[in-house]
Amino acid sequence: MNTIIFRTIAPILVAIMVVFSVFVLLRGHNEPGGGFIGGLIAASAIAIYGIAAGVSEVRKALKIDPLAIAGFGLFISGFSGLMSLGAEAPFLTGLWTYFEIGNAKVDFSSVLIFDVGVYLVVLGTISAIALALEENEEGE
Numbered sequence: 001m002n003t004i005i006f007r008t009i010a011p012i013l014v015a016i017m018v019v020f021s022v023f024v025l026l027r028g029h030n031e032p033g034g035g036f037i038g039g040l041i042a043a044s045a046i047a048i049y050g051i052a053a054g055v056s057e058v059r060k061a062l063k064i065d066p067l068a069i070a071g072f073g074l075f076i077s078g079f080s081g082l083m084s085l086g087a088e089a090p091f092l093t094g095l096w097t098y099f100e101i102g103n104a105k106v107d108f109s110s111v112l113i114f115d116v117g118v119y120l121v122v123l124g125t126i127s128a129i130a131l132a133l134e135e136n137e138e139g140e
Contacts, residue, residue: 002051002052006051006052007052007053010048010049010051010052010053011049011052011053013045013048014045014046014048014049017041017042017044017045017048018041018042018045020041021038021039021040021041021042021045021119022038022042023038024037024038024041025038025039025115025116025119026112028115029111029112029115034115034118035114035115035116035117035118035119035121035122036118036119036122038115038119038122039118039119039120039121039122039123039126040122040126042119042123043122043123043125043126043127043130044126046058046062046066046123046127046130046131047126047127047130047134049061050130050131050134051134055131055134055135058131059131062127065128066123066124066125066127066128066131067124067125067128068124069120069123069124069127070120070121070123070124070125070128071124072120072124073116073117073118073119073120073121073122073123073124074117074121075117076113076114076116076117076120077113077114077117077118077121078117079113079117080092080110080111080113080114080117081110081114083095083110083113084110092114093110094109094110094111095109095110096108096109096110097109
C-alpha cells in the first residue's frame, strides 16, 4: 500500500499528528489527554512515516535511538517524583509554581514534567517496536 499518494501525503500527515500530540499532551490533567495519549499519537506518526519513507529515513530524521528517548522520559518522570521529596511531601505529590510573563500568569507544575516524561517513554517505546517490526518486514 505504499502508493505515490501515500508517500506524498505522509510528511504532511506526520507534521499534523505531531502538533496534535503536543496539544493533547499540554491539555492533559485539565481535560482528557495527557502524556500517554499524546505519546501514542506521536508514535503513530512515526510509524506512518516509517511505512511511507522507510526505516532508515525515520532513523535519520529522529537522530536519537527511540529507546534512548524512552530512557530519558523515564528519568524525567522519576525526577518529577523526587521533586516532591525535596519539598517534604509524599513521592509524586504535585507541586505548582507560577510565572508572570508580561501580563499573563503561566502555571508550571511537576505534573506537567511527569506527563512529558510519560510522553517520551511511550513515544520511544512504541516507536522502537514499530521500527523493529518495519525493519523485519523490509528484510523479508
